Amino acid sequence: MIVGVVGKANVGKSTFFKASTLAEVEIANYPFATIKPNSGVGYIKVDCADKFFNKQCNPREGFCINHKRFVPVEMIDVAGLVPGAHEGKGMGNQFLDDLRQADVLIHVIDVSGSTNEKGEPIGPGKYDPADDIKFLEIELDMWYYGILKKGWEKFAKQVQQEKMDVAKALAKQLSGLKVDEDMIKDVTKNLKDIIPEKWTDDQLKDIAKQLRQITKPMIIACNKIDVQNATNNFTRLQNEFPDHMLIACSAESELALREAAKAELIKYTPGEDSFEMLKQDSLNEKQTKALEFIKDNILKKFGSTGVQQVLDDSVQKLLKYIAIFPGGVNKLEDQHGNTLPDCFLLPPNSTALDFAYRLHSDFGDNFIRAIDVKTKMTVGKEHLLKDGDVVEIISGK
Ligand SMILES: Nc1nc2c(ncn2[C@@H]2O[C@H](COP(=O)(O)OP(=O)(O)OP(=O)(O)O)[C@@H](O)[C@H]2O)c(=O)[nH]1
Ligand SMILES: [Mg+2]
Structure with missing residues (x-):
């Protein structure tokens, strides 16, 4: 983060x-x-x-x-x-x-x-200072637009010729700005039936603005x-x-x-x-x-x-991130005797499996179940975590 x-x-x-x-x-x-x-x-x-x-x-x-x-x-x-x-x-x-x-x-x-x-x-x-609020947003939007516009004609042509998936190709192009495929799908949903080569400059500006608002x-x-x-x-x-x-x-x-x-x-x-x-x-x-x-x-x-x-x-409040603490249901200390030594900030809608992967890819790959340590309840992969949860991951190997 x-x-x-x-x-x-x-x-x-x-x-x-x-x-x-x-x-x-x-x-x-x-x-x-x-x-x-x-x-x-x-x-x-x-x-x-x-x-x-x-x-x-x-x-x-x-x-x-x-x-x-x-x-x-x-x-x-x-x-x-x-x-x-x-x-x-x-x-x-x-x-x-x-x-x-x-x-x-x-x-x-x-x-x-x-x-x-x-x-x-x-x-x-x-x-x-109201002018600063307005100008900064315009600058950021124009910055995104500049990145989007750079090489646009060539890109749009290639998408057409090679019958590429538009959302996938564009997300790849903009991944440096933390834009993903779902975001592109969302902001281009009204343009679905129009090929990118036909997108107007105003439409590109609007896409840039929406992507800036989502990612920044x-x-x-x-x-x-x-x-x-x-x-x-x-x-x-x-x-x-x-x-x-x-x-x-x-x-x-x-x-x-x-x-x-x-x-x-x-x-x-x-x-x-x-x-x-x-x-x-x-x-x-x-x-x-x-x-x-x-x-x-x-x-x-x-x-x-x-x-x-x-x-x-x-x-x-803005990103709605939640704080999650790793801990054992029988023991809140690590091997050095430190109580609740770690705390992770995770995006909203994170699941027990997301948390396992955040701890270590092995925990994610070999996930068996998780325990909500506060309630001592066993939960599965898809269990949605909430702010302040203490979670134990049980994994194979
Ligand atoms: N009165 C007052 N002055 C402040 C406050 N915060 C910063 N300043 C003053 O504002 C001036 C600029 O502060 P910086 O932190 O260098 O500002 P900046 O936005 O990083 O400036 P640049 O790097 O030049 O863009 C300094 O003289 C600060 O002491 C504040 O809360 N109150
Ligand atoms: Mg400065």
Whole structure:
């Protein structure tokens, strides 16, 4: 699973990325601070199954605080996009390619309206962030369209001459974007009786748009909510884009909290609405003021900095992924004595067999049955898993 962080230049993508991963990346108040993509590990917060068994887990990867498990996911932070990027404007579109493998996108916008279309800082409220929501979608659609259109005539002719299966051939062509055969069938169902050579440009554009929406679902991180006027804009955008998932956030505040927690100055669990001062005496006046500002103006007002929520919602609400824990019905520990050491994020409608394959292809190939460890019920291959399940796979050999 790869989470891509996208948006216009200078809106806070790298700050969001750094707050999520604590990776060392360039953050600067000018456009195109990031050129080469950064990749790192962020965490999705899920309810840990250890609570059900009244135990404390020992995660092999990630961590668990108060029965909230932080499961690692790969994140990428790319260069800023500007309107016309697909035609080579700004940094051009070479870095759009860095997003090919992303399963979900976090679109970071400066909701305070203090970054213009070129990514230059301007006074708060001088730019309408609604335009960013619109332009980014157009850029992504045009990027997909460009890929689809490249060599289209030749492709369409070949499909015709060699009597190829259209969905299969096209899915192969677009597999780099994570497009599969079923998606193609779905988006071309109205074109079934028309041969690809006769598909019009508008029809290709429509296909590109639908495939982009399916393969790159997007959540909008309304960043810089700490700046004056940002809240008004946020409320307005919520009304203007009722079908989009919008979350207010302050990446800068989250970064400050995570760094303070790392330095053991405060105790803070990402996504929570408060933190605890640990070493009040070792904080200087500026640090104390900054933390107080975050407490009063972000945490109390919005319930969190929003960064963790954006990540969680992108995977759990938008992609509808579920958390599954491998475990034995008689024993939740591995051979080293670690309790529930692993947690996997699986796509919706995953079955016991899918989970077996995810653990190891041998488990899938030799699947006999599975056990729902919470209920101790035996289940078969086709059993649909649900969020928080603990599953034991019984396989031959
Ligand atoms: N007030 C405020 N400023 C922020 C926030 N997040 C980021 N910034 C500032 O916005 C500026 C740009 O941040 P970056 O994280 O470098 O932005 P970017 O989108 O990665 O920029 P490019 O890589 O140049 O496209 C920096 O000055 C950050 O400190 C926030 O939540 N609130
Ligand atoms: Mg950046």
